[in-house]
Amino acid sequence: MDPASNNTQQPLGDADQSMRNAAWPAGYGAQTDADMQAMRAGMEFLTRALGMAGPAGPNVGDEQEDHHQEDQHEWMGHQVQEQSPLCVAGPMQIIAGDGAFFDQDVDDFIHSAREISPKSADYAVVSIIGAQSSGKSYLLNCLFGTSFKVMNASTGRRQTTKGMWLSRCVRPSLFIMDVEGSDGRERGEDDTSFEKQGALFALTISDLMMVNMWLRDIGREQGGSIPLLRTVFRERAKLEPGRTKVLVVIRGYDNETPFNTLVDDVVTNMEELWKSIHDQPGRPRVLFRDYIEVSVVALPDKIQEQKFKREVAKLREWFAKNSLVGFRQDKVSASDFSFSAKGIWEAIRQNKRLNLPAHRVMVSSFFCEKVVKESINSLESNEDYLSLKKGAQGSPKEFSEKLGALLKSLLTHFDTETELYEAQERAAKRQELEDEVLHQVEPICRDLLYALRLRTSSESKDKITNLFGNADDPSTIVDQSVEDCLKKYIESCEDLRTRYKNLCDENCKVLKSELLSFAKIMAERIKDMRIRVEAEHARDEAEQKAERVKAEAALAKEEANREAERAKEETERLIEQARKEAEQAKQEADKRAREAELAATNNQLNNPLMGLGALIGAIGRGILFGPAGMVGMGGGMLGPTMQNQYGPLPAVAFNLLTLHRAMDMNLHTLQQAMLTEPPTLQ
Template identity: 30%
Template sequence: MNVVPDVDHLSSRDYIVPDMLDSPIPSSGKPEIFKQEKPAAAQPRLHLINEEQKFSEHLSSFINEKWGLKDSGFNYNLAAVFGSQSTGKSTLLNRLFGTSFDVMSESSRQQTTKGIWISKGKDMKVLIMDVEGTDGRERGEDQDFERKSALFSLATTEVLIVNLWEHQVGLYNGANMGLLKTVFEVNLQLFGGNRGKEKTLLLFVIRDHVGATPLANLSNTLRVDLERIWHGLSKPEGLEDCKITDYFDFMFTTLSHKLLQPEKFEADVDQLRLRFTDPNNPNYVFQPQYSRRVPVDGLHIYAGGIWDKIMTNKDLDLPTQQELLAQYRCDEIASAAFAIFQEKVKEFRQPIESGNIVEDLGPKMNEIRSVAIKSFDKDASRYHAEVYKRKRAEMMSKANHMLEAYFLGQLKNLHKKAVSMFSTKLQNTLRGDGVEFSVAVADSKKEALDYFLQGAKAIKLDETEWSFDEELYQLEQGLKELAAVQREKELNKMLAALEKHLRKELDEPIGLALNNPGPGMWGRVITIYQRTVEDGEQLLQKRARTFDLNEHEQAELTLNLRRQAWVLLTKKVQEESADGMMLLKLRNRFEEKFRYDDHGLPRVWKPDDDIDTPFRKARDETVELVPLFAKINTLDPIKGEKIELEATDDFDFDQSLKVLSESRQQEITNKFKRESDAFYLEAKRSVVATQAKLPYWVGVALVILGWNEFIAVIKNPLYLMVLAMVGVPMAAMWYLDMLGLVETVAWKVYDQGYKIAMDKLREAMDKSHEGQGKQQNQQQHHQQCQPQQFSSQSQLNNRFVSRSDSFREENGVELDSLDKKSL
């Protein structure tokens, strides 16, 4: 049998002590050493389970406040004392631990300890339970509480102190063998499945040992009795062959007679106390294998749960109770730690929700989480290991879940910041000269992604499954889309620049080609188009390289360039083929043929010159040019093949070739003919003017008759100045045969001035309606002026008609053939 070594008693205990059990007590009263005295500084005690078998609700407050064990964790021990009633259990505890349990009255011999009391040892972290004695007459044959108290003590304490008298060793009832049988039965109930793992220490304290029987003999007797009881137990299935030493360790010690040997009794008590206070003592009782692994801050919950199970007659599964305690306490500890954790992380919410990036968010979150976990570990690691690990993982998961919201919020803000950095960097780079778009995009993208990755990695905490891969993918796609949009803008800018270049290269040369109409006109236009397109394609390829375009995109841009150049060409052709421009071209060609000779010199018509033949020839040749403008001829004179462009929804190549319709050709021809008539009339008029010269004698007569007036004008500077200002221009116009033209222009100026005056008058009349008084005055004025204006206008019109009629009668042609633009 594995037995913990017995106490080495002092040698003085071996001497023979006179038998004084029958000696009469002195009549003078109890000796001084027999008086019951409580320690002066005893610890407060608590009625843990009262006589009504109710568990106290104040155990936690006693542990934390009155006994000062709040932060002790596992650094405490718990023992209980058993024994028959009135055997001095409370007295032993008071002497041994400095407690203040009530002791039996010497006069009444009644039960003093009812239920279970608990207190703390003086100057030691040991809790002691004083259990109600057995065999008390107060409970009689009711052994229910005895079993319950034994079950409770085994489930909660590490050491059971069995208190008995020396003369009771060998007796069944006197040696508490019935109580020990109960202890063995409930121990199998509690720890049957933990054979060899969960043990309880039974410390037998044999009182009033006078030395007649050695301790070895007494301990052997008790061992034999204990073995006999163990073998007589009805053991659970599967534990039939178990031994008592699989569940119990034993220690035996004696105490001298308190009355007969008071000094030795005190010395023995001091030696016994060392077993509870000195870990270096070879007989130290609080060994690790006896610990129930219940932290002191959870003892009230654990003990209360044990007693509740006992009172409800439910099967008491001690490991389950320890797990339940661990779950309860770990939840409490986790809640307290998490509340502090929540309060600290609140500071991140507002800035992140506002779209700001919190500096050092990762280290801050990690520090707050570490503080919370350490706070949890400090108190919760004392409890059931599996429960602690599970609850720790739950708290870690809960904390990570809360922090993940800030992680994702920070990622979103990093995403926005990276996009902003990319856009700003790209635009600033593209403002420079000679920058390749693909290089600018690559540099800007690298900077943005590096910024995001650096920030994302900094806020990713260990022991999490957080990932920023999805956000990184979204960022890359977003940057790709932004780059595509920016590339489209830059391409449009490049194409706009190319379009400007094409317009510059096409407008003037095509205008010159169309201003010189003839059989090779469209050939020159197509040559200009081809040369411009080739230059544009070279420029496009040079600039398109910077955009990293594929072959299909380059081919599409080239085709669009050709279409755009053709559209610009057709626009220029349409501008040049407008009615006014066509008439101007035809008039210029007609003037070139009619008003100038073959050598390019101006013609001066004489009375004997044939005007009609050159007029008809020039007009017919000019009219033949109109069909030339009807349709663009796409034949390339250099390559000898026609240009063909693929049509699209917005571009119809065949339709773009049509310039002048049949109706427009006819209209332009008619207009030109009317304008050419004016040139014909002008030529005729110049011939008439040369024929209508005055005779010389008329001039001589005018000189003689106007000599006085001539002298008066010469002598008067004012008249002379007026004559010079009016006469010289009139003489020049007469000499140049421009009087008719000047007259026509004068009438045009008059007509235009009249229209402007009428418009101004209408505006003035409209403004006059703002005030009622002004309106009436303006109306009266208008009524007065209107007849005069109509009269004046009629006079002018009549004058113009009369002059037109006289001119028509003089020349024999119609003035309607004159075109206003030609004049």
């Protein structure tokens, strides 16, 4: 059977060979006798394992449930190849009869599935709705080997399934959900909200919703599940377009009505119901086929045991070969199933309009955020992150490579874990993860850039100092020297700039300010130093010049002293010479005096007075140059006068007296000159 086509469905009963071949994949209807015998043997074993006890169904009470479960598990353990799909867990209650959702139990149940990766959507949900006591649970047990509780007809026909229950199958991975039946007396005619909510919930979360309907109830309001379908169709049109798979299972098919006619009736009834809801004046037309994809299968009454088993086996084989896994593209991962289903159920219970796109966004946001938090919390045990912390003093290039490896690892993990979620929400949370990782790493990067700034600053200061030392005027190259140093720093940070632009710019700004300040101070310092050096040089030259002048002055003084000494010596020599000459003159004078005296004596003899006067006059003119000479001259003149006035004797005596006084005066003058120090030249 190919449920994708509404018009090719064929009865699963005793239709002719060609019809069966059209309804099922190749091999479904063209079975050999050996195949049929093997199938019957397998079904008999399955019947025993599931506790089937004849046409009326299993006659097991509550006290037999545990034994029934043990028999089923034993069958599954020994006959793994006998049935596919194969139930391996459940049932467990997902929603209670009062509407409580057991999210933790569901989550534990899902995570216990080893065959399903928690982060994958490699599973399908199959649910069943229909009237109470219409054999829904019994059909599921026969199809999938589940052990949903079934009605015990011997104790009375009453509600068996309360709320919703879940079982898990493998080959393929299916979650089978049994929904509480509708139109039960336990809830009453007025309390239909739960059954409608349950039907809508089943439609919303299922890959395939089965509608269990007895042949005799087709066209009926309650038996034909019209109230449930009306609710489902009304709400389905409010959701986004996309064909929802609905498999109508006609029970008790007797082959009297041609199957094609039966299919047409079912589909027509559904289309008419759809139009009655949505074809309203003034509203846009909403086509049934754009939202619902209906398939129809027919099963004989279970009273026809072998026939029923055979047709159920074919339907089971269709589930095995035509997997529903991957049919829906908007399905959440297995680990998110409980959270998502609970959100949908709560919205339905609160009579909120179902907005599945918004719900998917909410689910995506929640679980993407969860992955983000898990990734951030795992950083302290992440080798790449720890390597970053240890290598904080390395080069920016090495740091950037390690950071890139860390981000790649975390983002790849994020992409893998969230591949089933909404693309827009994934992108936003992915960016949030990257931003948060960069925020966590920022202190390490800050330390790295700080250390790099210190090294660059030290190296740049040495470079600037050397550069300024060779410049004629450092103040003219301050800006250019700083820019050259910054260029090297910027190039070093290039690998980190794409992720930490603000941090790099901040450090670059601080470095520029620091180097600019240093360069200006250094330029002024070098300028001042050069001025000081020039001043010191000028002072040294002045001092050297002063020293030379001083030395020359000392030499001049020494020379002057020597000249003075020589002058003194010359003066002393001249004085000594004058004294000697005076002595000689005195001696000569004495000599001449004696001679004059002698001559006078001789003249006295001849002319005593005249001779004496002339002699004294001569002596007076010859002795020295001073007063004595004048005296002598006077004496020479006075002698005759005195001779004339007083006679010869008084004149002679006067001349002698004058000569003696003159000689005493000259001697005194010479003595004073010898005792006086000659002047010293400075």
